[in-house]
Amino acid sequence: MAPEQAPTPISELSLDDGAAGAAAAARAPRWRELLLDRAVILPLLIAACLVAGLGVGLATLRQQLLDSEERMLAALSSALADQADSALAAAQTAMQATAEEIAGGAWTPDTPVAAAVLRARAAALPAARQMLLLDARARVLQAADGSLDEPAHDRADYFHSAAGAAPGSAHIGAPTTWPGHRTPWIPLSMPWYSPDGRHHGVIVVAADTALLLGGFDRRRPAPDARLRVLRTDGTPLLESEPSSGWPQRAGTLRPPTGVAAWTQIVDAPGDDGQTHGLLLAGHAMQRAPLAVVLSRDTHVVLADWRLQAWLVGGFALAALLVTTVLSLRHAREQRWREHSQRDLQRQRERAARAFAAAREGLWEWDPASERHYLSPRMRELLGFDASASAPPATHALSWPERVSQDDRRRLREAIDAHVRERTRDFSVTLRVTPPGEPPRHVRLRGQGLRDAQGQLLLLAGTAYDVSDEVAVSEAARRLDEQLQRARQFEALGALAGGVAHDFNNVLAAILGFGERARALAPEGSALAGHVQHMLSAGERGKTLVARMMAFGRTGQGLRQPYRPRALVQEAWTLAVQDVPEGVDARLDLDADDQELVGDGVAFFEAALNLMRNAVQAVGERGTLRARLFTETVEGPRVLWQGSLRPGRWLGLLVEDDGPGIEPAHLPRLLEPFYSTRGAQGGTGLGLAVVHAAVRDAHGAIELRTAPSEGTAITLHLPLPEPAAAHPAPGEATAWSGQGEVVMVVDDEPALVALLEEHLAERGFEPRGFSDAERAWRAFEAEPSLFAAVLSDQAMPRLSGLELIERCRRLSPGVVALIATAYGGTDFGARASAAGVQAVLAKPLDWAELDAVLQRLLHAPR
Structure with a gap:
């Protein structure tokens, strides 16, 4: 019998012509190889040389354009400087002749002759608008045009620079705006002396800016050309028109020492907001320490050259691109067949390696x-x-x-x-x-x-x-199931929180009016006993509300004083109420009944979870022990979770002789939703709740366990220093108010009535509102009337924090208090940000309310 042959593998089947063509196209020669081919390199070198020659020619043309513009600006600045020198010479001559005539006694100021002389000489000067004779106190003695208003000459630089100067010395002041004229005038000044040689004042010629600018507007070489007159130290004196593109660095424009004419190119911002080159050409004056500087934007000067450069460059690049494409195509066709064969072989080898690696x-x-x-x-x-x-x-x-x-x-x-x-x-x-x-x-x-x-x-x-992927998918499925359970807990918690909030308001009214009824009932009467039973039931209801609120919250609770001893006793009672007779359960309360500040409900839940875990671990027969104790730690101590610093600590030990915990479970013991009982029971939230409560209290957890040796878990909470202890509830009972007006806001009318009655008995004047909007309108009408605001948090339309934030914004000094059972995650931080000075737990404790009002209203400020 002939042996059976296996079918030919798909990798060895022949491909049709279309597939073969596609494979060959995917394996074309590399561009880098084509660029190194001589058939491509030689044409590219020739084209590159041509492009380089064009580039050199364009650069040369650019420099020629700049040189030509420099020469033109230099010639124009020289002409403008000579014209300004001539105008200054004429003005200096007129002022010097005036000073010599006064010194020689030819005529005296403040005479008809002086007025005629000044008018004649002012009319003969180019661009002159006014000629004045000032005395030594800058008062006008004589003016060529008496109808013009005069500026304050005593504070002008042209007066101070000429006062007391050598005879015949002329000075130029900063451009000055003459009263009634928009454009500034250029002041020229020279001292004059009396025939006896004493200095008597200053001669001032006020000329139009054309005195220095000359006919620049008529001779402007281009619209972008600018003219500026500078002092020798680089300080600008006058410019033809404001220009944002002129450099602001004085050193850049400082005229070179000992040089009559110069040119340079500097960088400066242009009118389009970008930095361009600025072509400068300057020429120093001979009659004054000034220089005339002309400028043009090189971006405008080279506009035509750039257009030519773009055209030439585009043509060169197009020619180079065509040459490159044709050369590459020729080289590609030459090597196509050889590279296709080699690439096909390489692809086969790569496919084999890829399958092996994958x-x-x-x-x-x-x-x-x-x-x-x-x-x-x-x-x-x-x-x-x-x-x-x-x-x-x-x-x-x-x-x-x-x-x-x-x-x-x-x-x-x-x-x-x-x-x-x-x-x-x-x-x-x-x-x-x-x-x-x-x-x-x-x-x-x-x-x-x-x-x-x-x-x-x-x-x-x-x-x-894909075994690992399937395992991960299965783990994700289980995690999703845990997430769904957590969402169910969250929904139940929200429902419980809502019910507890409403029930809390009812309970607060019952306890409040019950306490008042007990105070009014005769001691030892049947009515007093009935009221006491009602209050005891209300206290149990208060504990129930606290548990419901703890179940419904998702973050850290309020920080309130609580007694851990009573909470441990209550948790123990709940945990061991159904233990079998074969279990030996013992509770030792060795610690004093010291008060702590924190989340008492979280501590209660943590203790209850530990005790219930121990009860379930013991089963039908065994030993269960819980112990509350205090200890003093002398040095730092590292525990299983957290560490202890030196000081006093409260400890809660819960231990059992059950099967213990396997070492493999210890690293994940505190993870949410992780349970060592599997499908037999447990949500995996118990120890996570314990850990969260201890962490929020800045405590630590110690664990001792081993298989078949039982488990012992100790919670450590820091104790406050003795000096930080809270005052006894009865210490504030002797204090009373002094008629302060206190606003009371709660959506429960019974609670408003109860609070009003209590505050009135304590010496306050309460104003109660069951509608937060009405309360705000009343406060807005008279903000200074109210000394304090006591508000509930959860109210329709306007919450307590929003109301207090408005009130504090209108009256920053008002005392703000919030009463709530639980305000939500990070409520303490949100309340402090809104301006709340104290958060009170509902149902209200009257002693705590009195103490807070005493501290905030009557404490020394």
């Missing part, structure tokens, strides 16, 4: 021969010997000893759907159980090859191990 198996199934082809990795996944071929099967990968019946059915359905619906491929995850090996999950992906008539010729595909 740990994927290849499989094929021939329906006609019912034979499989399995790669070595595929045989490994299915548990076959690496050297033996797979046995025949009536369907793809259907070996009953390795794949379950359900998985084989799912595989056949997926293949049939793929063949029937002509989908691109199919994917199925099978649970494979090789003989003698643990089960594994294998994901199969494949597709079918058909003939021209659509008949199935071959099934082929890949497979890889």
Whole structure:
């Protein structure tokens, strides 16, 4: 009998012409190889040389344009400087002649002759608007035009620079705005002396800016050209028009020493907000320590050159690009065939290495021969010997000893759907159980090859191990179930919190009026006994409300004083009420009944969880012990969770002789939703609640456990220093108010009436409101009337924090108090931010309320 031959693997099947062409196209020669070809390099070098030559020519043309503009600006600045020198010379001559005539006694100021002389000389000076004779106190003695208003000359720089100067010395002042004229005038000044040689005042010529600017507007070479007159130290004196592009650094524009003319290019911001080059050309004056500086924006000067550069550069780049494309195409066609053959071989080698690195198996199934082809990795996944071929099967990968019946059915359905619906491929995850090996999950992906008539010729595909993915998915599913349970707890908590809030208001009224009824009932009477029973029931209801609020909250609770001894006793009573008779349960309360400040409900829940865990661990028979004690820690001590610092600590020990805790569970013991009981019970929240309560109290947890040796867990909470102890409740009973007006706001009318009655008895004037909006309107009308605001938190339309925030904004000195059972996560921080000075727990404790009012209203400020 001839041996059966396995079908040809799909990797060895021939491809049609279209597929071969696509494979060859994907393996074209690399561009880097083409760029190194001589057929490409030589044309590119020639083109690059041409482009470089064009670039040199453009750079030369640019420099020529700048040089030409420099020469033009230098010539114009020289002409403007000479014109300004001429105008200054004429003005200096007129002022000097005036001073010499006065010194020679030709005429005296404040005479008709003096007025005529000044008018004649002012009219003869170019651009002159006024000529004045000032005395030594800057008072006007004579003016060429007496109709003009005069500025304050005594504070002007031109007066002080000329006063007391040498005879014949001329001075130029800063441009000055003359009264009634918008444009500034240029003041020129020179001292004048009396015939006896004494200094008597200053001669002032006020000229138009054209005196220095000359005919720049008529000779402006371009719209962007600017003219500025500078002093020799670089200080600007005058400019043709304001320019944001002029450099602000004085050193940049300081005229060079000993140089009559200069040019330079500096960087400066242009009118478009960008930095451009600024072409400067300056020329020093001879008659005055001034320099005329012309400027033009190089961006404007080179506008035509840039257009030419873009055109030339675009043409050069286009020519270079065409040359490059043609050269690359020629080289690519030459190497196409050789590279295609080499690339095809490399792709085959890469595919083989990729499958080996990816740990994927290849499989094929021939329906006609019912034979499989399995790669070595595929045989490994299915548990076959690496050297033996797979046995025949009536369907793809259907070996009953390795794949379950359900998985084989799912595989056949997926293949049939793929063949029937002509989908691109199919994917199925099978649970494979090789003989003698643990089960594994294998994901199969494949597709079918058909003939021209659509008949199935071959099934082929890949497979890889997804056991880790399945494990992660299963873990995610379990975590999602825990999350759903947590959301159910959250919903129940929200419901419990809402019910508890409403019940708390009712309970507060019952306890408040009950206490008042007990105070009015005769001592020892039946009525007093009945009221006392009612108050006892109310206190139990208060504890129930606290538990409901603790169940409903999701963050840290309020920090209030509480007695841990009473809470431990109550938790013990609840935990051991149903323990079997074979359990020896003992509670030792060795610690004093000291008061702590924190979340008492959280401490109660933590103690109750530890005790219930111990009861469940003991079972039907064993020993259970709880002990409350205090200790003094001398040095730092590291515990299982947290550490103890030196000081006094309160400890709660809960221990049992149950089966103990396995070491494998210890690292995850405090994780939420992690339970060592599995499906037998427990939500995994108990120790997480314990940990949260201890953490919020800045405590630590000590754990001692071992299999079959029981478990002992100790909670450590820091004790306050003796000096920090709270005053006894009765210490504030002798204090009373002094008629202060206190606003009381609560949506429960009974509580408003109760608080009003109590505050009135304590010496206050209460104003009660059961509507927060009405309370705000009353406060807004008379904010100074109210000394304090006592408000509930949860109210319709306007919460207590919002009301107090408004009141504190209007009257910062008002005392603000909030009464609530639980305000939500981080309520203390939110209350402090709103301006609340004290948070009171509901139902209210009258002694605590009196003490808080005494501290906030009558404490020394």
